[in-house]
Amino acid sequence: MTTMTSRMPIAHALNLGLRHAMEADEKVMLIGEDIGQLGGVFRVTDGLQKTFGDHRVVDSPLGEAGIVGSAIGLAMAGYRPVCEIQFDGFVFPAMNQIITQLAKYRHRSEGAVTLPVVIRIPVGGGIGAIEHHSESPEAYFAHTAGLKVVSPSNPQDAYDMMKLAIRSNDPVIFLEPKRNYWLKGDVSTSTTTPSDLDRAVTVRKGTDLTLVTYGALVPVAMKAADVCQEEGRNIDVIDLRSLSPIDDKAVVASVQRTGRLVVAHEASRSVGLGAELAARVQDEAFYSLISPVIRVTGYDTPYPASRLEEEWLPGLDRILDGIDRSFTY
Amino acid sequence: MNDEPISLLNAGGSFTSSPELPFETDSTDVLALYNDMLMARTVDTEAIALQRQGELGLWPSMLGQEAAQIGAAHALLPRDIVFPTYREHGVAWCRGVDPVDLLGLFRGTTLGGWNPTENNFNLYTLVIGAQTLHAVGYAMGILRDGDVGTGDPDRDRAVLVFLGDGALSEGETNEAFVWAAAQHLPVVFFCQNNQWAISAPYSVQSRVSVAQRAQGYGFKGVRVDGNDVFACLAATREALAAARAGQGPTLIEALTYRRNPHTTSDDDGRYRTLAENDAWAALDPIDRLRTYLQSTGLLNDANVEDISRRGKALAEHLRSGCRALPVPGHASPFQNTYAELPDELERQMNEHLEFVEAAE
Numbered sequence: 001m002t003t004m005t006s007r008m009p010i011a012h013a014l015n016l017g018l019r020h021a022m023e024a025d026e027k028v029m030l031i032g033e034d035i036g037q038l039g040g041v042f043r044v045t046d047g048l049q050k051t052f053g054d055h056r057v058v059d060s061p062l063g064e065a066g067i068v069g070s071a072i073g074l075a076m077a078g079y080r081p082v083c084e085i086q087f088d089g090f091v092f093p094a095m096n097q098i099i100t101q102l103a104k105y106r107h108r109s110e111g112a113v114t115l116p117v118v119i120r121i122p123v124g125g126g127i128g129a130i131e132h133h134s135e136s137p138e139a140y141f142a143h144t145a146g147l148k149v150v151s152p153s154n155p156q157d158a159y160d161m162m163k164l165a166i167r168s169n170d171p172v173i174f175l176e177p178k179r180n181y182w183l184k185g186d187v188s189t190s191t192t193t194p195s196d197l198d199r200a201v202t203v204r205k206g207t208d209l210t211l212v213t214y215g216a217l218v219p220v221a222m223k224a225a226d227v228c229q230e231e232g233r234n235i236d237v238i239d240l241r242s243l244s245p246i247d248d249k250a251v252v253a254s255v256q257r258t259g260r261l262v263v264a265h266e267a268s269r270s271v272g273l274g275a276e277l278a279a280r281v282q283d284e285a286f287y288s289l290i291s292p293v294i295r296v297t298g299y300d301t302p303y304p305a306s307r308l309e310e311e312w313l314p315g316l317d318r319i320l321d322g323i324d325r326s327f328t329y
Numbered sequence: 330m331n332d333e334p335i336s337l338l339n340a341g342g343s344f345t346s347s348p349e350l351p352f353e354t355d356s357t358d359v360l361a362l363y364n365d366m367l368m369a370r371t372v373d374t375e376a377i378a379l380q381r382q383g384e385l386g387l388w389p390s391m392l393g394q395e396a397a398q399i400g401a402a403h404a405l406l407p408r409d410i411v412f413p414t415y416r417e418h419g420v421a422w423c424r425g426v427d428p429v430d431l432l433g434l435f436r437g438t439t440l441g442g443w444n445p446t447e448n449n450f451n452l453y454t455l456v457i458g459a460q461t462l463h464a465v466g467y468a469m470g471i472l473r474d475g476d477v478g479t480g481d482p483d484r485d486r487a488v489l490v491f492l493g494d495g496a497l498s499e500g501e502t503n504e505a506f507v508w509a510a511a512q513h514l515p516v517v518f519f520c521q522n523n524q525w526a527i528s529a530p531y532s533v534q535s536r537v538s539v540a541q542r543a544q545g546y547g548f549k550g551v552r553v554d555g556n557d558v559f560a561c562l563a564a565t566r567e568a569l570a571a572a573r574a575g576q577g578p579t580l581i582e583a584l585t586y587r588r589n590p591h592t593t594s595d596d597d598g599r600y601r602t603l604a605e606n607d608a609w610a611a612l613d614p615i616d617r618l619r620t621y622l623q624s625t626g627l628l629n630d631a632n633v634e635d636i637s638r639r640g641k642a643l644a645e646h647l648r649s650g651c652r653a654l655p656v657p658g659h660a661s662p663f664q665n666t667y668a669e670l671p672d673e674l675e676r677q678m679n680e681h682l683e684f685v686e687a688a689e
């Protein structure tokens with residue numbers, strides 16, 4: 001495959017990642033609701049059934065337990081299925097298959113059976129959707145041993161991480177921040193240096209405070225860092241990329257330099273990724289901390305009706321407020 | 330197995346009785362059926378227009394499904410209870426839910442919209458199939474209350490639950506069928522087979538008809554012409570009567586067609602042809618009832634005028650009511666998350682209120 005670089009939105013980068021993975025390995029196949037002719041409700045699989053046929057791009061009956069359960073069987077038979085769950089709020093009928101079967105089979109078979117299943121889920125809010133279409137379920141998955149959980153924030157990562165997830169011999173929950181599907185960026189299809197699937201990346205260097213986030217909030221965090229820059233504060237921004245395993249070394253190393261940590265996520269606060277990072281950082285960098293770890297998150301409530309989501313979601317202002325609280329502690 | 334949908338009012342608008350499904354046209358107020366079908370269409374048409382004007386985020390249209398919904402709803406007694414999907418605007422209308430309240434969920438001002446206990450009409454369920462099990466549980470409750478099979482016409486009640494053809498594939502729906510059959514519950518499953526689940530034609534879900542599936546679970550399946558309001562009413566009446574009398578569940582398949590895209594966000598040109606749609610438009614349920622009413626002389630200038638006036642008033646009510654739907658307060662996401670606000674949530678609520686106040 002020749003290398004090319006072009007500008008495209010995340011949805012197209014995911015599509016290209018799927019396409020290249022399917023070209024490279026004929027065992028890769030896709031299963032999901034409305035992913036064939038329709039190309040998925042977000043068009044991520046657009047055109048793939050046309051190219052690869054309906055044996056490799058399967059329009060499933062309407063059942064998520066069926067999608068994931070049959071993907072497990074396909075994986076046992078040597079395939080590499082990529083499941084699409086239509087919306088975050090509809091993954092729950094598949095939770096039994098994901099948690100009791102998919103996550104545990106390698107362990108139970110003492111390594112004899114690997115289940116290279118990828119489960120793609122559009123996640124998060126910000127699109128003014130009706131209920132069940134704006135969930136942030138990452139902590140459920142990150143809490144489950146045996147699953148990898150990743151979330152790309154930009155087109156290049158979307159492309160690279162899709163290919164890496166499909167190649168992974170562990171099941172991967174692949175969370176796609178839906179409000180940024182049409183966010184554009186350069187994508188190089190170079191296969192020589194794809195970043196690792198489970199590495200965090202420092203997307204902006206700074207010395208005064210560490211701001212950690214992932215997915216949809218990465219561009220917001222970058223904006224927050226811009227605003228801080230004008231006030232003379234240099235923010236180190238880390239895109240976590242992998243939520244399980246967590247690349248805590250990158251976070252700890254940064255906090256050892258800055259002494260301050262703010263974690264931002266859309267998901268509700270309690271028992272979330274922010275809590276986990278706070279625990280690890282106090283464990284590894286206790287004496288470096290100048291102020292307590294601040295969490296800027298969704299609240300511990302159901303996702304609100306869409307007319308309230310803008311104020312409910314941790315946006316630029318709330319992240320800046322969190323940063324202020326850290327500096328003024 | 331003869332799988333022809335039972336039809337009483339054919340596409341040409343003439344009534345023929347069927348030995349399979351006894352029905353007398355004078356057993357119901359036909360003009361009321363017609364009125365309600367037109368009002369349901371008005372709600373649908375206005376909601377689509379409101380969505381186009383940016384007043385609603387999304388709207389799932391029920392165009393073409395008026396006979397199925399109004400027929401089924403007219404078989405209900407006030408004390409029966411309904412579990413809808415998200416497309417039962419016509420049933421909601423018949424149950425007395427203010428149609429403006431249907432808009433809130435799609436305008437993003439609420440996650441519900443009405444008090445489900447007021448009209449025995451539950452909240453819309455967006456998660457496919459989930460409501461089928463709630464219906465089963467409710468039916469278990471009715472049974473334990475002793476409100477089934479007493480023979481007292483003022484006491485016996487039943488549950489009517491709606492589902493789509495796609496919903497048949499969910500595991501939960503299948504569990505609901507199993508439970509209803511095993512426990513012989515007073516529940517009627519009303520499936521509007523509109524032949525599409527977003528882009529998936531019915532053949533993606535099943536090789537047999539919806540009605541045929543009931544047999545395997547051990548209860549009765551009935552297949553009716555879903556664009557025939559008499560057949561839908563008659564089948565639901567019979568099934569609800571059986572349920573109330575303690576004779577167990579029924580699965581009704583109303584064979585119809587989703588004439589609009591799945592929702593206003595969908596692009597059905599990607600997966601189906603206009604010709605198919607045209608063929609079903611020619612079978613319009615309202616047109617055929619109108620023809621019937623005209624031929625039987627039940628329609629006259631006065632009631633036509635009356636219905637048209639009511640339609641206009643309803644449209645105006647929707648337009649002004651939609652824009653006047655209140656945006657919930659800043660504290661509302663925190664309220665009713667629990668019976669009593671936990672300390673941590675109260676802290677978060679106060680933090681939030683301070684933050685929005687400072688921003689204002």
Ligand SMILES: Cc1ncc(C[n+]2csc(CCOP(=O)(O)OP(=O)(O)O)c2C)c(N)n1
Pocket residue numbers: 033062064086090093414416455456457492493494495496497523525526527587591
């Ligand atoms: C559990 C679940 N999975 C997926 C979806 C997404 N979805 C919404 S409607 C729909 C199709 C439903 O088809 P059907 O049951 O036939 O009802 P219809 O829309 O035709 O009324 C799908 C897949 C959902 N709402 N819930």
Ligand SMILES: [Mg+2]
Pocket residue numbers: 493494495521522523524525526527587
């Ligand atoms: Mg359908």
